[in-house]
Amino acid sequence: DAKTTQPNSMESNEEEPVHLPCNHSTISGTDYIHWYRQLPSQGPEYVIHGLTSNVNNRMASLAIAEDRKSSTLILHRATLRDAAVYYCILSDRRDNQGGKLIFGQGTELSVKP
Amino acid sequence: EAQVTQNPRYLITVTGKKLTVTCSQNMNHEYMSWYRQDPGLGLRQIYYSMNVEVTDKGDVPEGYKVSRKEKRNFPLILESPSPNQTSLYFCASKRGTAGGAYNEQFFGPGTRLTVL
Numbered sequence: 001d002a003k004t005t006q007p008n009s010m011e012s013n014e015e016e017p018v019h020l021p022c023n024h025s026t027i028s029g030t031d032y033i034h035w036y037r038q039l040p041s042q043g044p045e046y047v048i049h050g051l052t053s054n055v056n057n058r059m060a061s062l063a064i065a066e067d068r069k070s071s072t073l074i075l076h077r078a079t080l081r082d083a084a085v086y087y088c089i090l091s092d093r094r095d096n097q098g099g100k101l102i103f104g105q106g107t108e109l110s111v112k113p
Numbered sequence: 114e115a116q117v118t119q120n121p122r123y124l125i126t127v128t129g130k131k132l133t134v135t136c137s138q139n140m141n142h143e144y145m146s147w148y149r150q151d152p153g154l155g156l157r158q159i160y161y162s163m164n165v166e167v168t169d170k171g172d173v174p175e176g177y178k179v180s181r182k183e184k185r186n187f188p189l190i191l192e193s194p195s196p197n198q199t200s201l202y203f204c205a206s207k208r209g210t211a212g213g214a215y216n217e218q219f220f221g222p223g224t225r226l227t228v229l
Contacts, residue, residue, distance in 0.1 A: 032213045043117075043203045043220030044156070051214070093213025098144045098163055100171065101205075101218060103156040 004088045009108045012078045020073040020107055022088030027068050032091045035062065035073050036101070037084040044087065044103070047073065083111045115140045117221035119204050125227045126194055134189045134224050136204030144207045145187040146171070146218070147179065149200040156203065162187055163210045194228040201225050 005023040012018040024033065035047040048055055048062045050071070055062040061074040075082055085106040091099055117138045126132055138145065146161040148171075158171030162181040176198055178190040187206075191198060204221040 030213065032216065034216060036218075041223075043205075043223050044218075045220065046217045049214065049216070091212045091216040093211065095212025096210070097169070097212075098146065098161050098210050099207065099212035099216040099218075100146070100158050100161065101156070101216070103148075105155060 004090060004104055006086070006088055006104065006107045008105065009110070012075075012082075012109060012111050014080060014111055014113050015077050018075040018078045018082070018109065018111075020075075020086050020088075020109065021070065022072070023070045024088070024090055025069045027090060028092065030093045032093060033062065033064060033068075033071050034089045034091050034101070035060070036087045036089060036103075037082075038087070038106070039081075039084045044101075047086070049091075078109075078111045080111050080113065083109055085109070115219070117204055117206055117219050119202075119221040119224050121224060122222065123225050125229065127229050128195055129193050132191050132194060132226075134191075134202060134204075134226070136187045136189065136221060137185050138187075138204075138206040138219070139185065140206065140208070140219065141184065142206040142208050142219075143184070144210050144218075145181065146205045147177070147187070147189050148203045148205065149173065150203065150223075151200050159189070159202075194226075196228050199226060199228050 034049040036044040087106040147159040148156045160179040207218040
């Protein structure tokens with residue numbers, strides 16, 4: 001399974017943009033890039049995913065490098081509620097065993113008022 | 114409201130006393146899965162199910178059993194719990210059984226289990 005590398009922690013100020021990086025230098029052509037986050041005392045929740053093109057949804061944007069070896073999750077205006085552990089996960093479309101999510105340590109994001 | 118529910122949310126038990134943690138989803142999802150989360154080890158998959166009566170081992174299945182008799186329910190059974198099964202457990206479900214793009218998984222709120 002291709003691995004991802006994320007910083008252990010990051011800090012942000014409320015209402016400012018946050019850029020969460022993820023390196024996946026061994027990504028294969030069939031790997032999708034998924035982001036999940038886990039708020040304190042809750043289960044993980046899906047944020048966004050992409051393959052090659054940048055993606056936007058109501059929660060965040062995902063910017064994918066041209067060589068796909070890295071990606072960045074962008075929260076456009078951080079709120080206190082965005083304080084969580086953010087996980088960058090690769091999911092192979094050839095996976096026919098359900099799509100097990102392999103969680104690393106993630107990035108713990110703290111948001112200051 | 115689309116959701117995954119787990120019961121109980123908290124449980125303290127003693128070594129060897131059989132227990133079941135229930136998981137139910139109301140989204141008609143084919144795929145369901147159990148994870149455990151431990152400090153420093155992250156979330157690891159215990160068992161998964163691709164559909165009714167179809168279950169398979171994940172990465173850490175020892176000491177656990179599951180069943181999938183109905184589409185909506187996927188209970189986790191600890192026949193003889195031991196202290197090393199003290200952990201935070203999450204159930205998850207998703208539509209379809211493929212990886213790749215179709216991997217938006219919905220997680221339950223978690224069950225914190227302590228085995229004394």
